[in-house]
Amino acid sequence: MSQTENADAEDATDATAVTANRTDGRRASTTAGETVEETRPEWTSYEASGETKVAVEDLDVHYGDDHALKGVSMDIPEESVTALIGPSGCGKSTYLRCLNRMNDRIRAASVDGTVELDGEDVYQDGVDLVELRKRVGMVFQSPNPFPKSIRENVSYGPRKHGDIETGLLARLTGRAEPEREARLVERSLERAALWEEVNDRLDDNALGLSGGQQQRLCIARCLAVDPEVILMDEPASALDPIATAKIEDLIEDLAQDYTVVVVTHSMQQAARVSDQTAVFLTGGELVEYDDTEKIFENPESQRVEDYVSGKFG
Amino acid sequence: MIAVSREAYRESLDELRADVESMADGVLWQLRRALDALEGGDRGLAREVIEGDERVNRRYLDLEGDCVELIALQQPVAADLRFVVASFKILTDLERVGDLATNLARYALAGSADVVSDVRVGGIGETVTGQLRAAVDAYADADSEACRAIADRDDALDAACQNASDAVVRELIASDPDRWEIERLLDDVSRLLLTIRDLERIGDHAVNVAARTLYMNDGDLELVY
Numbered sequence: 438m439s440q441t442e443n444a445d446a447e448d449a450t451d452a453t454a455v456t457a458n459r460t461d462g463r464r465a466s467t468t469a470g471e472t473v474e475e476t477r478p479e480w481t482s483y484e485a486s487g488e489t490k491v492a493v494e495d496l497d498v499h500y501g502d503d504h505a506l507k508g509v510s511m512d513i514p515e516e517s518v519t520a521l522i523g524p525s526g527c528g529k530s531t532y533l534r535c536l537n538r539m540n541d542r543i544r545a546a547s548v549d550g551t552v553e554l555d556g557e558d559v560y561q562d563g564v565d566l567v568e569l570r571k572r573v574g575m576v577f578q579s580p581n582p583f584p585k586s587i588r589e590n591v592s593y594g595p596r597k598h599g600d601i602e603t604g605l606l607a608r609l610t611g612r613a614e615p616e617r618e619a620r621l622v623e624r625s626l627e628r629a630a631l632w633e634e635v636n637d638r639l640d641d642n643a644l645g646l647s648g649g650q651q652q653r654l655c656i657a658r659c660l661a662v663d664p665e666v667i668l669m670d671e672p673a674s675a676l677d678p679i680a681t682a683k684i685e686d687l688i689e690d691l692a693q694d695y696t697v698v699v700v701t702h703s704m705q706q707a708a709r710v711s712d713q714t715a716v717f718l719t720g721g722e723l724v725e726y727d728d729t730e731k732i733f734e735n736p737e738s739q740r741v742e743d744y745v746s747g748k749f750g
Numbered sequence: 751m752i753a754v755s756r757e758a759y760r761e762s763l764d765e766l767r768a769d770v771e772s773m774a775d776g777v778l779w780q781l782r783r784a785l786d787a788l789e790g791g792d793r794g795l796a797r798e799v800i801e802g803d804e805r806v807n808r809r810y811l812d813l814e815g816d817c818v819e820l821i822a823l824q825q826p827v828a829a830d831l832r833f834v835v836a837s838f839k840i841l842t843d844l845e846r847v848g849d850l851a852t853n854l855a856r857y858a859l860a861g862s863a864d865v866v867s868d869v870r871v872g873g874i875g876e877t878v879t880g881q882l883r884a885a886v887d888a889y890a891d892a893d894s895e896a897c898r899a900i901a902d903r904d905d906a907l908d909a910a911c912q913n914a915s916d917a918v919v920r921e922l923i924a925s926d927p928d929r930w931e932i933e934r935l936l937d938d939v940s941r942l943l944l945t946i947r948d949l950e951r952i953g954d955h956a957v958n959v960a961a962r963t964l965y966m967n968d969g970d971l972e973l974v975y
Contacts, residue, residue: 708827732828734828734832734969735828735969746826746827747756747759748756
């Protein structure tokens with residue numbers, strides 16, 4: 438996070454009264470008295486059609502002194518694609534990582550507010566993080582398959598979660614389920630639109646696949662544990678246009694059964710794949726959240742307008 | 751018009767706006783000359799208008815190409831997108847006005863507009879020209895209020911056209927023409943009715959320009975149909 442928020446700004450009772458855009462010291466010192474457009478609550482009070490899958494209320498995240506996310510309230514509707522866009526350091530990835538508590542791994546991070554998955558607070562005591570991350574899976578920017586066979590990459594999760602019995606004991610006692618495992622691998626790879634390309638070499642090392650195939654394998658690995666929500670952090674930014682198109686098709690397809698949340702720097706990608714778009718701007722604030730058509734055709738906020746049309750600074 | 755950077759992109763948007771305005775000026779010029787030819791029975795002027803339509807059509811295709819290129823290369827969104835889309839639609843309306851001006855010039859070649867004493871085509875022509883001028887200005891100034899005012903005034907124009915057409919038919923009936931007179935009047939009367947209809951249509955295109963301008967300004971489609 439490049440954002441550094443002054444202590445006095447944090448103390449301001451009205452968060453929207455914080456005016457200066459303090460991305461760097463020079464700017465902050467010259468913007469005294471300049472007013473940045475105020476965020477109106479109705480710009481983010483969007484209610485999507487469909488049931489809420491993830492409800493987020495007043496989410497604040499600090500990384501040490503950095504205020505990375507400021508009072509974000511934003512619900513994610515189920516079985517749809519929600520895109521998060523905004524410049525680097527705007528808090529969109531921070532928001533994404535709060536949904537399955539990936540921020541817990543960062544020591545200095547503190548999270549306030551509530552995140553509810555199907556009405557259950559994911560930050561309450563006693564939440565099983567392994568179970569949470571099974572329900573809320575994640576796909577990262579760079580494909581990160583395990584240096585194992587394609588088959589093992591997909592069956593790794595279900596084995597770990599005990600969905601498939603494969604151990605020596607299971608084999609000895611006849612509880613091993615090789616056919617069930619094979620079905621699961623096939624189904625997951627098919628769902629990730631990779632089966633056709635790899636079904637004759639499931640025991641090859643996954644690292645021999647192309648970047649786009651590796652990313653679809655990571656999606657298959659995520660699907661194998663039967664998640665409900667899939668978080669994607671720039672899933673296609675390391676891929677060529679053809680591989681990107683396949684991932685985008687896949688995202689749309691997955692949204693029929695899963696709740697997909699995707700962070701992207703490509704505004705055209707957000708426009709192509711998402712049903713609703715949230716725009717975060719520097720300072721960790723959610724400025725506008727609405728139907729994707731509305732954001733790209735006629736946004737309410739001037740700053741969002743400038744951002745999506747590429748007018749910066 | 752190849753935009754190589756964001757700055758060049760902004761410039762191509764400004765250029766498109768200026769080009770649409772200048773095409774509109776050309777079309778208005780065609781329209782005024784067509785009306786002059788019609789009123790003054792100036793056949794030479796009428797021929798110039800008819801020949802001038804080729805220029806309007808070429809300009810239209812050029813600017814349409816510019817819009818397509820902007821969309822293909824720059825993928826404009828939000829206000830920029832509404833501007834390009836509105837301009838694209840407005841260009842079509844302007845081109846149609848050019849065609850209708852050509853129609854008026856053809857009527858001028860075919861004969862006089864003073865067939866029926868009560869009906870002054872020139873007055874309707876002035877109103878229509880004013881409406882189109884106002885719509886083009888509203889586009890240039892991004893003036894939403896002006897757009898609504900143009901749409902409001904269109905009802906009066908439609909009524910004036912209706913009254914004029916009625917008067918033509920009424921006078922024809924009242925004159926109680928015999929068979930030979932009907933043959934003689936047929937061309938003149940139908941030409942006059944077509945003139946009135948074409949003027950009314952130009953008024954509709956002016957409203958279309960205003961409607962697309964309102965969409966461009968506010969994302970508001972209320973005036974589109």
